[in-house]
Amino acid sequence: MLFHVAMEVRLPPDMPAAKADDLKARERDLAQALQRQGKWPHLWRVAGRYANISVFDVADADELHALLSSLPLFPYMDIRVTALARHPSAI
Amino acid sequence: MLFHVAMEVRLPPDMPAAKADDLKARERDLAQALQRQGKWPHLWRVAGRYANISVFDVADADELHALLSSLPLFPYMDIRVTALARHPSAI
Amino acid sequence: MLFHVAMEVRLPPDMPAAKADDLKARERDLAQALQRQGKWPHLWRVAGRYANISVFDVADADELHALLSSLPLFPYMDIRVTALARHPSAI
Amino acid sequence: MLFHVAMEVRLPPDMPAAKADDLKARERDLAQALQRQGKWPHLWRVAGRYANISVFDVADADELHALLSSLPLFPYMDIRVTALARHPSAI
Amino acid sequence: MLFHVAMEVRLPPDMPAAKADDLKARERDLAQALQRQGKWPHLWRVAGRYANISVFDVADADELHALLSSLPLFPYMDIRVTALARHPSAI
Amino acid sequence: MLFHVAMEVRLPPDMPAAKADDLKARERDLAQALQRQGKWPHLWRVAGRYANISVFDVADADELHALLSSLPLFPYMDIRVTALARHPSAI
Amino acid sequence: MLFHVAMEVRLPPDMPAAKADDLKARERDLAQALQRQGKWPHLWRVAGRYANISVFDVADADELHALLSSLPLFPYMDIRVTALARHPSAI
Amino acid sequence: MLFHVAMEVRLPPDMPAAKADDLKARERDLAQALQRQGKWPHLWRVAGRYANISVFDVADADELHALLSSLPLFPYMDIRVTALARHPSAI
Amino acid sequence: MLFHVAMEVRLPPDMPAAKADDLKARERDLAQALQRQGKWPHLWRVAGRYANISVFDVADADELHALLSSLPLFPYMDIRVTALARHPSAI
Amino acid sequence: MLFHVAMEVRLPPDMPAAKADDLKARERDLAQALQRQGKWPHLWRVAGRYANISVFDVADADELHALLSSLPLFPYMDIRVTALARHPSAI
Numbered sequence: 003m004l005f006h007v008a009m010e011v012r013l014p015p016d017m018p019a020a021k022a023d024d025l026k027a028r029e030r031d032l033a034q035a036l037q038r039q040g041k042w043p044h045l046w047r048v049a050g051r052y053a054n055i056s057v058f059d060v061a062d063a064d065e066l067h068a069l070l071s072s073l074p075l076f077p078y079m080d081i082r083v084t085a086l087a088r089h090p091s092a093i
Numbered sequence: 094m095l096f097h098v099a100m101e102v103r104l105p106p107d108m109p110a111a112k113a114d115d116l117k118a119r120e121r122d123l124a125q126a127l128q129r130q131g132k133w134p135h136l137w138r139v140a141g142r143y144a145n146i147s148v149f150d151v152a153d154a155d156e157l158h159a160l161l162s163s164l165p166l167f168p169y170m171d172i173r174v175t176a177l178a179r180h181p182s183a184i
Numbered sequence: 185m186l187f188h189v190a191m192e193v194r195l196p197p198d199m200p201a202a203k204a205d206d207l208k209a210r211e212r213d214l215a216q217a218l219q220r221q222g223k224w225p226h227l228w229r230v231a232g233r234y235a236n237i238s239v240f241d242v243a244d245a246d247e248l249h250a251l252l253s254s255l256p257l258f259p260y261m262d263i264r265v266t267a268l269a270r271h272p273s274a275i
Numbered sequence: 276m277l278f279h280v281a282m283e284v285r286l287p288p289d290m291p292a293a294k295a296d297d298l299k300a301r302e303r304d305l306a307q308a309l310q311r312q313g314k315w316p317h318l319w320r321v322a323g324r325y326a327n328i329s330v331f332d333v334a335d336a337d338e339l340h341a342l343l344s345s346l347p348l349f350p351y352m353d354i355r356v357t358a359l360a361r362h363p364s365a366i
Numbered sequence: 367m368l369f370h371v372a373m374e375v376r377l378p379p380d381m382p383a384a385k386a387d388d389l390k391a392r393e394r395d396l397a398q399a400l401q402r403q404g405k406w407p408h409l410w411r412v413a414g415r416y417a418n419i420s421v422f423d424v425a426d427a428d429e430l431h432a433l434l435s436s437l438p439l440f441p442y443m444d445i446r447v448t449a450l451a452r453h454p455s456a457i
Numbered sequence: 458m459l460f461h462v463a464m465e466v467r468l469p470p471d472m473p474a475a476k477a478d479d480l481k482a483r484e485r486d487l488a489q490a491l492q493r494q495g496k497w498p499h500l501w502r503v504a505g506r507y508a509n510i511s512v513f514d515v516a517d518a519d520e521l522h523a524l525l526s527s528l529p530l531f532p533y534m535d536i537r538v539t540a541l542a543r544h545p546s547a548i
Numbered sequence: 549m550l551f552h553v554a555m556e557v558r559l560p561p562d563m564p565a566a567k568a569d570d571l572k573a574r575e576r577d578l579a580q581a582l583q584r585q586g587k588w589p590h591l592w593r594v595a596g597r598y599a600n601i602s603v604f605d606v607a608d609a610d611e612l613h614a615l616l617s618s619l620p621l622f623p624y625m626d627i628r629v630t631a632l633a634r635h636p637s638a639i
Numbered sequence: 640m641l642f643h644v645a646m647e648v649r650l651p652p653d654m655p656a657a658k659a660d661d662l663k664a665r666e667r668d669l670a671q672a673l674q675r676q677g678k679w680p681h682l683w684r685v686a687g688r689y690a691n692i693s694v695f696d697v698a699d700a701d702e703l704h705a706l707l708s709s710l711p712l713f714p715y716m717d718i719r720v721t722a723l724a725r726h727p728s729a730i
Numbered sequence: 731m732l733f734h735v736a737m738e739v740r741l742p743p744d745m746p747a748a749k750a751d752d753l754k755a756r757e758r759d760l761a762q763a764l765q766r767q768g769k770w771p772h773l774w775r776v777a778g779r780y781a782n783i784s785v786f787d788v789a790d791a792d793e794l795h796a797l798l799s800s801l802p803l804f805p806y807m808d809i810r811v812t813a814l815a816r817h818p819s820a821i
Numbered sequence: 822m823l824f825h826v827a828m829e830v831r832l833p834p835d836m837p838a839a840k841a842d843d844l845k846a847r848e849r850d851l852a853q854a855l856q857r858q859g860k861w862p863h864l865w866r867v868a869g870r871y872a873n874i875s876v877f878d879v880a881d882a883d884e885l886h887a888l889l890s891s892l893p894l895f896p897y898m899d900i901r902v903t904a905l906a907r908h909p910s911a912i
Contacts, residue, residue: 088593136274137269367458642813674911694863
């Protein structure tokens with residue numbers, strides 16, 4: 003099942019750079035692993051914002067939440083989830 | 094899979110009463126049929142508004158959309174869908 | 185009487201992990217106790233957010249507020265309450 | 276149980292005056308009857324708007340919804356309900 | 367003159383408990399004094415939130431502001447004021 | 458007592474020009490009469506919108522509502538009222 | 549260049565069914581043609597709403613606007629466009 | 640003086656095509672005349688919407704309002720004006 | 731040229747009282763100086779909020795911004811500016 | 822391709838002045854370099870706010886994001902991007 007997921011990242015301004023870099027590195031590794039598993043088929047950067055628009059392909063909302071809440075940046079993100087259905091005009 | 098669905102109904106003020114009553118009757122019949130099938134386990138009235146809060150139990154978003162868009166009142170409703178996952182504290 | 189309660193949890197990013205874990209453990213214990221008492225019949229996780237959607241079954245708003253404000257996470261939560269009435273189409 | 280109820284009235288601009296006057300007259304009669312029964316203890320006009328802020332004293336949300344949805348102006352109103360609890364500092 | 371006043375209290379999460387308790391105690395004392403003077407005829411708790419809905423009966427906005435800004439919790443509150451007029455249907 | 462009043466006018470697009478012109482003429486006459494009486498000390502046009510920002514000087518909210526609801530354009534206006542107090546830095 | 553496009557369709561309730569069906573048929577034909585040309589790589593239905601989330605692959609905003617404004621349903625749609633950049637973690 | 644002006648056009652869906660075309664033609668003529676006079680130095684289309692973002696160069700808000708309210712589409716537009724000052728980093 | 735300026739002041743809760751008092755004193759002095767110069771003809775307190783509604787009379791937006799950004803409280807204020815034009819009904 | 826970019830700057834109130842000044846100086850240098858390269862043709866100050874409205878002329882969203890995210894103030898800015906197309910009435 004497909005979910006549209008919009009993620010805004012808001013790191014505290016006073017977070018030490020080293021901690022931020024570590025979070026981002028671990029986030030990138032997990033994101034790329036999930037993409038390789040086919041769970042995260044689309045990941046785009048919102049131009050001008052520390053935010054992304056993604057599409058997840060998972061069994062259900064339980065799996066979606068497990069994946070999202072496992073992301074290192076999860077505590078610092080505002081996430082909006084939209085359930086996607088097949089569009090009648092999609093070829 | 095569970096979906097939380099909030100529905101606000103906005104019938105045009107100048108809709109003939111007969112048409113409105115017919116829509117509502119057909120809506121009630123379909124809603125009750127879906128409840129009996131277990132697809133619509135929860136249906137509550139939002140006190141003070143022509144609106145309801147529901148929980149649907151369906152296979153996925155495709156089935157959810159098929160059901161919701163088949164409701165006679167669908168063209169007159171503003172619907173917000175929230176995908177629900179299992180809560181770690183739920184017994 | 186039923187109340188729909190949407191809870192968003194926002195822990196300060198710099199809260200020590202130990203304190204956060206303690207809060208969450210005490211929150212889970214109280215939530216499960218209230219569920220066993222029948223006060224908290226529904227508790228779902230909003231997929232993708234540190235948030236839940238719940239339904240409380242209490243005598244009135246006084247009891248609801250007493251329960252909610254007794255939750256360990258209460259000071260860190262943004263809570264929206266909606267009073268629920270019986271829906272005429274509910275079976 | 277007390278409910279805070281904010282009501283915004285939006286009559287269609289092209290509604291015949293006679294129909295509007297009839298609605299308002301029947302609304303006033305029912306409102307005054309409910310006030311005499313003690314169901315509607317407070318009714319104030321929001322200065323500058325065709326809106327009111329009220330407090331209802333009813334058994335529960337079912338009764339609240341029954342009363343509100345019986346108001347002649349109900350189809351033309353945007354209503355926001357807030358459940359009120361006893362304040363610890365209230366004398 | 368009547369004013370509807372909605373107050374949301376937001377204490378900083380890291381405020382020492384002693385300071386918070388002192389603020390709340392002084393707030394309660396002043397609130398009860400103003401109620402006894404007839405300045406603050408209604409004070410209700412919004413169920414589920416650290417917020418209240420009140421009605422003040424004062425000479426004018428100057429007096430209202432003097433009272434509100436004298437509340438110990440004033441610096442930590444988001445306050446919305448609505449001027450109330452007499453409703454034509456109020457008995 | 459001073460009230461800040463923001464008025465947005467929304468005439469139905471299909472209102473006959475003659476009716477609109479009549480409404481506007483009567484609105485202007487009443488507005489100018491109230492200004493001459495000192496009730497409406499400030500009336501400015503919001504650049505780019507069919508809207509104004511005004512300041513009314515009246516006894517209380519009852520008088521304010523009586524004046525505003527007597528304006529010919531009242532049924533077509535979205536009005537926001539803010540109670541003004543004396544600013545400590547005002548000379 | 550990729551654009552994320554969210555489209556909400558709002559047909560007037562009193563539009564004759566035949567006209568609506570014709571619009572939808574022409575919309576589907578054009579949408580499928582654009583998908584075959586590779587301009588419209590993703591088209592998903594938002595579960596529960598007469599809305600879609602799409603991704604367009606076009607030269608620039610001029611081409612995007614030309615395509616969107618040529619859609620038969622364009623006059624009845626509320627469209628939000630977000631420019632997408634390549635995400636550093638995308639594989 | 641420079642003003643940033645965002646204009647959203649909302650023509651009634653049931654407006655006859657001839658009237659809409661006439662409005663648009665007269666709007667284009669006036670817009671181009673004002674551009675030639677240097678009053679309207681920038682006019683861009685918001686991709687995906689019947690809306691524009693413009694910059695006006697006028698003496699003051701009175702002239703801005705006179706120009707905007709003279710636009711044939713003015714009654715059908717939602718306009719947001721932002722006063723622009725010189726940026727210290729602008730070369 | 732007139733500008734309507736709404737200012738909300740949000741001092742950090744943990745700002746030392748001495749610093750806050752100094753800021754406020756310098757703010758009052760500058761505000762009164764600008765009022766005496768005729769730049770700041772109207773300054774009202776929004777009842778119930780640490781906010782004011784003002785009208786500035788300046789040459790243009792450049793002067794407005796220079797004055798506003800010179801206010802000691804500027805870094806702690808959320809400011810909304812509305813350009814005012816002459817109202818056709820103003821006497 | 823043109824992008825309309827609205828930037829709100831929110832520096833933490835407790836940031837040391839030296840750090841803030843350094844950020845602003847580096848921001849100004851980069852902004853002026855980009856303007857000289859023709860990437861940033863328009864940069865205006867929003868009167869009354871620590872905010873600007875800009876227009877960027879870049880190849881695509883990738884370049885836009887690279888430039889914006891390279892700005893020293895980027896971590897402290899809320900940025901809204903709008904893709905601009907050619908307006909049919911623009912001369």
